[in-house]
Amino acid sequence: MAKIIVITSGKGGVGKTTTTAALGAGLALRGKRTVVIDFDVGLRNLDMIMGCERRVVFDFINVIQGDAKLGQALIKDRRLENLSVLPTSQTRDKDALTREGVEKVLEELRNDFDYVICDSPAGIERGAHLAMYFADEAVVVTNPEVSSVRDSDRVLGLLSSKTRRAELGEDPVKPHLLLTRYDLGRVARGDMMKVEDILEILSIPLLGIIPESPTVLSASNVGTPVVLNESSNAGAAYADAVSRLMGEQIEMRVLGPERRGLLQRLRWRTA
Amino acid sequence: MTQSQHADVGGGSSGSRSRRTATAPFQVRGRFFTAIVLQVAGAPEGEFYRTLDTVLAQAPHFFTNAPFVLDLDQATGIGPSFDFTGLARELRKRKVTLIGVQNGTIEQNRAALTAGLITLQGGNDLPPDRTTSDGAAAEEDDPASRALLVTHPVRSGQRVFSDMGDLVVVASVSPGAELIARGNIHVYGRMRGRALAGVNGDSTARIFCQSLEAELIAIAGLYRTSDEMDASLRSQRIQAFLDEGALRIEPLK
Numbered sequence: 001m002a003k004i005i006v007i008t009s010g011k012g013g014v015g016k017t018t019t020t021a022a023l024g025a026g027l028a029l030r031g032k033r034t035v036v037i038d039f040d041v042g043l044r045n046l047d048m049i050m051g052c053e054r055r056v057v058f059d060f061i062n063v064i065q066g067d068a069k070l071g072q073a074l075i076k077d078r079r080l081e082n083l084s085v086l087p088t089s090q091t092r093d094k095d096a097l098t099r100e101g102v103e104k105v106l107e108e109l110r111n112d113f114d115y116v117i118c119d120s121p122a123g124i125e126r127g128a129h130l131a132m133y134f135a136d137e138a139v140v141v142t143n144p145e146v147s148s149v150r151d152s153d154r155v156l157g158l159l160s161s162k163t164r165r166a167e168l169g170e171d172p173v174k175p176h177l178l179l180t181r182y183d184l185g186r187v188a189r190g191d192m193m194k195v196e197d198i199l200e201i202l203s204i205p206l207l208g209i210i211p212e213s214p215t216v217l218s219a220s221n222v223g224t225p226v227v228l229n230e231s232s233n234a235g236a237a238y239a240d241a242v243s244r245l246m247g248e249q250i251e252m253r254v255l256g257p258e259r260r261g262l263l264q265r266l267r268w269r270t271a
Numbered sequence: 272m273t274q275s276q277h278a279d280v281g282g283g284s285s286g287s288r289s290r291r292t293a294t295a296p297f298q299v300r301g302r303f304f305t306a307i308v309l310q311v312a313g314a315p316e317g318e319f320y321r322t323l324d325t326v327l328a329q330a331p332h333f334f335t336n337a338p339f340v341l342d343l344d345q346a347t348g349i350g351p352s353f354d355f356t357g358l359a360r361e362l363r364k365r366k367v368t369l370i371g372v373q374n375g376t377i378e379q380n381r382a383a384l385t386a387g388l389i390t391l392q393g394g395n396d397l398p399p400d401r402t403t404s405d406g407a408a409a410e411e412d413d414p415a416s417r418a419l420l421v422t423h424p425v426r427s428g429q430r431v432f433s434d435m436g437d438l439v440v441v442a443s444v445s446p447g448a449e450l451i452a453r454g455n456i457h458v459y460g461r462m463r464g465r466a467l468a469g470v471n472g473d474s475t476a477r478i479f480c481q482s483l484e485a486e487l488i489a490i491a492g493l494y495r496t497s498d499e500m501d502a503s504l505r506s507q508r509i510q511a512f513l514d515e516g517a518l519r520i521e522p523l524k
Contacts, residue, residue, distance in 0.1 A: 150427055153445045157426030201445065203424050 002110045005117050005245075006135040006173075008159075010151030012122030014143045015180035018216055018226065020119035021049045022235070023139070025225035026242030028083035032114040035074065037105075038088040039131035040121035041096055047087040050077065051223025061089040064101030070108050079228065084113075094127040102130050124158060133163050137174040139207060139245075143181050144192040149201055152177075156202065176207035178241060183212040184256045195254075208241030210234050211255045233258055300492075302471055303434060303453070306338040308373065308394070314348035315358055327365055339367055340391055341383075343375035351378030355386030395434075418454075425450065425464065438468075446486060455479065465489075468511075478511040479523070493518045 007020045017040075024036040037060060038046035047053040052075045058068035063086075070086075077083035086105075089096065109116050120131035132138060138159050142152040159173045160166055166173070179195065186192040199206060215232035219225065227238040233255040240250045311319065327334060339362065343349060359369045371389035372380065380390045417435035425431055425440060427447030438452035441459045448464035450456050455477045456468045462480040469476025469491040476490050483504050487496050490513050500520060508523040 150446060153427040154447065157429045157448075160423075160426070161429070201443075203443070 002113045002116045003137060004106060004110070004135050005115060005137045005139060006120055006132045007117060007139045007141060008120040008128060008132055008155055009122065009141040009148070010124060010128075010155040011143070011148040014141045014148055015210070015216075016122070016141050017045045017049050017119050018220065019139065019141050019178060019180065019210075019238070020046060020117050021225035022227040022238040023242055023245065024050075024083060024115075024117045025077075025080060026227045026239055027115050027117075027245070028077070028080040029227070029239075030242060030246065031082060032246075033082050033112070034115045034117065035084045035086060035109055035113045036117045036119060037086040037109075038119050039097070039127050040119065041088050041127060042090065042093040043121065044088045044090050046119050047075075047085060048223060049220050050085050050225065052077070052085055052087070053223070056087045059087045059089045060105065061092050061096045063105055064096070064098060070105060079224075094121070094125070097127060097130050099130060099133065103134060106134050124154065128155075129158075129162060132159060132173070135159075135163060135173050136165070137176065137245075139176045139178050140202070140204065141178050141180055142198065142202070144179055144183075144187065144195070144198060146193065149193065149198055153202060156204065175204040176245070177202055177204050178207045178210065180210040181212045182209050182254070184254065206252065207244055208237055209252065209254050210237045210241070211257060213257050215258065231258065300472070304338065306340045306370070306391075306394075307334065308340045308342050310342040310344065311346045311349070313346060314353060315361075320361065323365065323367075327367070335366055336368075338370040340394075341369060341372045341388075343372055343379050346375075346379070349375075349379055351382050353379070353382055355383050355388055359386060359388070419452070424460075427464075452476070467494075474513045476512075479509070481508055482506050483509045483520070488518075488520070490518060495520070 005023075007016045007023070009016050020036050024034050027034045036046060036050065038044050039060075040046070041061060047056055055075050058073040060073065062068040063070050063073050073086055075085045075087065077085065106116060118131045118135065121127040140152045140155060142148050156175060159175060163173050165171060177199070179198065183192055187194055195206070195209065211233050213232060213234035215229050216226050216234050219229060219232070226232055226235045227242070229235045237255060240253070243250050362369050369388060371391045372383040373391045373394070375383060375390065383390060418437035418439050419431070419433035419435070421431055421438070421440045422442060424442045425444040425448040427445040430449040430451065431438060431440070433452040433454070435453065437454040437457070438450055439457045439459070440450065443460035444450060444458055444462050444464040444466075446463045450458070450464065450466045451470055452468050453471050453473065454468065456466045456479070458466070458480040461482040461484055463484045463486070465487040466478050466480075466485055467489040468478045472491050474491040478488050478490065483500070484506060485497060487494055488511050489495075490511060493513060493516075495518055504520055504522065509520050510523055511518065511520045513519070
């Protein structure tokens with residue numbers, strides 16, 4: 001039986017889709033059968049970040065509405081045999097998502113996979129609500145700045161009240177904090193919030209700290225999850241986060257951006 | 272002297288613009304009251320009145336001045352032509368005042384409305400021990416005896432409401448969260464949201480917090496925003512209370 005994990009934040013643009021791709025690929029690398037689902041109907045991105053946008057025939061909405069079977073919509077990742085992607089529709093919008101439809105798809109996926117990762121859209125409306133409703137665990141992606149922390153706090157409130165686990169009085173959705181776009185220099189200068197301050201406000205366990213890194217943009221440009229980039233500090237941080245998600249105790253290291261190599265620095269100067 | 276064109280609660284009529292004066296004829300406020308609900312099994316007749324008389328005799332003061340509501344959910348014998356006026360009169364003879372009905376059919380509601388009763392929606396049940404007829408006085412319980420205890424952080428956007436008395440939070444309260452209580456509010460953590468105490472008009476209510484970082488605090492309707500709070504009080508242990516109609520915030524030693 002799979003664990004359903006929602007990647008949510010409230011705030012937009014903090015790195016939910018990047019995180020979904022990285023954690024999904026990371027878990028697959030560790031031998032877990034993983035599927036990543038895009039819940040951002042109408043503004044889909046997950047298929048691009050995963051590099052399979054040219055292979056999309058049927059999508060999540062087609063399956064919900066009975067126009068296609070789940071097997072027809074699932075796209076197997078070409079690099080990792082344990083990883084599959086369920087893309088969403090670009091032409092429809094969130095009204096096409098129904099609770100019964102989502103439940104049915106998740107039930108089917110539960111049997112065939114170890115981890116089901118749901119990429120939530122930003123906001124707290126229908127799409128975000130349905131992405132979190134059936135979750136067992138949640139990764140709350142937060143940037144170290146005030147409005148992102150405020151929105152994450154709001155989302156934590158919703159996770160503890162507007163999910164099936166909360167409504168049925170079961171064990172609550174287990175929250176994890178993932179700090180992204182963490183810039184050591186800006187934290188030192190006081191422009192960005194410190195980890196301790198964020199933890200004091202949000203009071204949930206810290207899953208990882210992902211440094212701000214140009215490799216994240218490169219990864220999305222080529223459609224490869226950043227965790228597969230071995231020279232990326234962000235990728236290494238995501239790999240640590242995957243280990244912690246699987247229950248391992250890894251010491252938290254706060255990495256900076258990659259140092260430019262000597263050759264790169266010479267090239268920069270002569271250009 | 273020009274006539275003012277719009278209906279204004281204030282009374283001033285001098286000049287071309289009427290001003291809202293401080294002495295308005297009335298103020299509109301929302302308030303919670305407790306009503307006693309009688310769930311009737313059929314049309315009130317002899318048996319009903321005999322039983323009612325027995326109950327009233329056991330606790331004569333408990334029911335005086337309490338508003339009564341008739342729950343018609345199981346009332347099969349009450350039709351559209353039922354004499355609600357007569358029922359209200361019979362109850363008044365017993366010093367019981369019927370104000371409305373609940374869970375009635377459309378015909379039952381219509382008959383009730385004709386008799387001057389209102390139809391009520393919703394309502395929350397009180398815990399059973401509140402309605403024991405052991406001669407308890409009709410005064411409300413001491414608010415401090417019914418404290419609502421919260422031990423988890425109150426997240427942004429969440430609202431905690433203690434309608435019975437005090438509210439005690441043993442955790443922090445995030446910005447954008449709201450604490451509302453009929454009685455006092457205690458926050459043993461960082462108070463960053465809004466706290467509204469004494470919402471039913473209890474001007475003796477107080478707010479206590481371990482670290483004042485609140486966006487707004489209010490007691491019985493009088494409020495102060497973070498902007499208007501003294502900077503020296505920020506992050507301090509404080510209590511807030513009303514003193515001769517003014518909201519005071521003072522550090523706790």
